[in-house]
Amino acid sequence: MSEMTYAQALNQALREEMRRDETVFLLGEDIAGYGGAFKVTQGLLDEFGPERVRNTPIAEYGIVGLAVGAALTGCRPVAEIMYMDFMALAIDQLANQAAKMRYMFGGKARVPMVVRAQEGAGRSNAAQHSQSLEAWFVHIPGIYVAIPSTPRDAKGLLKTAIRDDNPVMFIEHKLLYATRGEVPAGDDIIPLGQADVKRPGRDVTVVAVSRMVHVALQAAEQLQADGVEAEVIDPRTLVPLDVRTIADSVRRTHRLVIVHEAAERGGVSGEIAMAVMPEVFDYLDAPITRVTAPNSPVPFNARLEGRFIPTPERVAAAVRSLL
Amino acid sequence: MKHRAGRARQEGDAGALPLEKLLGMYRGMVKIRQFEEKAKELFQQALIRGGVHFYIGQEAVAVGACAALREDDYITSNHRGHGHCIAKGGRLDLMMAELMGKATGYCKGKGGSMHIADLDRGILGANGLVGGSMPIAAGAALSAKLRGTGQVTVSFFGDGGANIGAFHESLNFAAIWKLPVVYVCENNLYAISTCAAEATAVENIADRAAGYNIPGVIVDGQDILAVYDAVSQAVQRARRGEGPSLLEAKTYRFEGHFTGDPGVGYRTKEEVEAWRQRDPIAKFRDDLTATAGVDEAQLKAIWDEAAQELEAAVAFAKASPEPADEELLTDIYA
Secondary structure (H helix, E strand, O other): OEEEEHHHHHHHHHHHHHHHOOOEEEEEOOOOOOOOOOOOOOOHHHHHOOOOEEEOOOOHHHHHHHHHHHHHOOOEEEEEEOOHHHHHHHHHHHHHHHHHHHHHOOOOOOOOOEEEEEEOOOOOOOOOOOOOOHHHHHOOOOOEEEOOOOHHHHHHHHHHHHHOOOOEEEEEEOOOOOOEEEEOOOOOOOOOOOOEEEEOOOOEEEEEOOOHHHHHHHHHHHHHHOOOOEEEEEOOEEEOOOHHHHHHHHHHHOOEEEEEEEEOOOOHHHHHHHHHHHHHHHHOOOOOEEEEEOOOOOOOOHHHHHHHOOOHHHHHHHHHHHO | OOEEOOOOOHHHOHHHOOHHHHHHHHHHHHHHHHHHHHHHHHHHOOOOOOOOOOOOOOHHHHHHHHOOOOOOOEEEOOOOOHHHHHHOOOOHHHHHHHHOOOOOOOOOOOOOHHHOOEHHHOEOOOOOOOOOOHHHHHHHHHHHHHHOOOOOEEEEEEOOHHHOHHHHHHHHHHHHOOOOEEEEEEEOOEEOOEEHHHHOOOOOHHHHHHHHOOOEEEEEOOOHHHHHHHHHHHHHHHHOOOOOEEEEEEOOOOOOOOOOOOOOOOOOHHHHHHHHOOOHHHHHHHHHHHHOOOOHHHHHHHHHHHHHHHHHHHHHHHHOOOOOHHHHHOOOOO
16 A cells, blocks of 8 residues: 555556556557656656657547557557547547447447546636536447546556456546545556445435545535534446445435536436436435536636535535435 | 559559459459449348448449458448448358348348448448548557557548548548558549539649658549559558558449439439449459450359359348347447
């Protein structure tokens, strides 16, 4: 066990998987000597060389498209898309090509690829560099969606994603890269579809996604002062979704609040709520509720941005409204 | 770097290739023509649903290009993909069953005409998105390079595909990384109803090769030996590690864009008729008899054999079962 940042944990995962399997290679903008815009790939060029750590032109469609072709023919590419917002440029290759090939080709194709991208607001990066777009990918059958909130989960899930034979959209958060946490040494593999109870509690279940896990944990601290024990669950992957862990929790707590930084409309909160509804309806003491960003673009102004991003206070208030 | 490949080159003469190879190429073209004519008939009988994009008139391009490839080389294709698949060795019975949506088809009936793939034969799939397979071809070429296999990828696309962003990103990637890929543009003059001249500022798609510092070659797409010759040179260059090429085959689809388009209105009868006079199969037949010493009886035997194979393929497809209901939810994830 050693302490490291989320970015270092991702770097370790890439390094270990590239050592383990020579078909793993990386491609993306400024990922080689520069080490990536968020320094996740720092030092990998030195160890693995320019054939396996490939700087690309600014061409997101091509980056993901080349990854699809390489994955289809025996490699395990890991593509880095600098900002999640830029997936708008690449989504055809992920959604119409990678996600469909196995099905369209009658089960014969394997497309083992990972697309890494970071999302989220909080740095005054404004509307085209701050969106949380995980719901786009959740909606497309044929892709898995991983969205870790801690260094340990980041490392364990990225290793799993690289070894998986399906396309995986791997979603990081720009404000998490510098956060620190304990990471077990060696192969600490975290399976897809296994939620993690980040804090146990008896009074309410709070399901939170990505950085909102930390916001929910802060809310739980505030609630504890009032004698309210919130259980905080991080699904860690949205596809597959660990419905059982969430539903088991809600059957005990009788209340569910879902928190994400993505805009409310069409966000994954709706999906999570409907996925657990048949399991928990008879146990609910209050309507399922959600705390999300509003249905607006992400503003530049720091004060407005602060109002855009869900806060511990808003999460705590949502919980209190159910009690 | 652009040059025009032509029949004047020595290698382009039918007599310069082994007879068995020439007859194999003729067989490939005939198989495509018969397959497409049959598919048209079956569509009219409602035994094939959806839409089918016929390759009739363009046979020389697919067969000429694939004749220049090794068995383990890759191709990527587009919506008009039957010809590419047959030219690369795809099986007629599995194709026909797929067109009819049968469980025995290439894709268990879950892909249909526009999504046939045979990964064991290097056929990385037809593709329903115009330009969609172009970066995939570059990726397959990158994979071959990384794995050190010496495989080359040929990417077929049309004049329509040349105008989508995928074209630029893919050719640029292939050029900067010297990837072993050959981009073969089948310029059949129309993207559905839109004339290439209306949608393209350059006279020739191949002119754009200059923008990527790669060879750009124009060939007569109705002349299989010219296609074979040009693709062979590009493939050899790719295999030597010298990078990609852009070939433009000037060709024509004799039919409409797909089963629902009669192919008139945007094309004059005179134009269609003039191109039909340049039938690539008739031309090759003339070449074979004139310069390779092949007689009509040999060619008729090939035609008849192909017809028998097709008849068996249709019978197989008709007799095959529909996919089971459970297939709806299989093959989504590995």
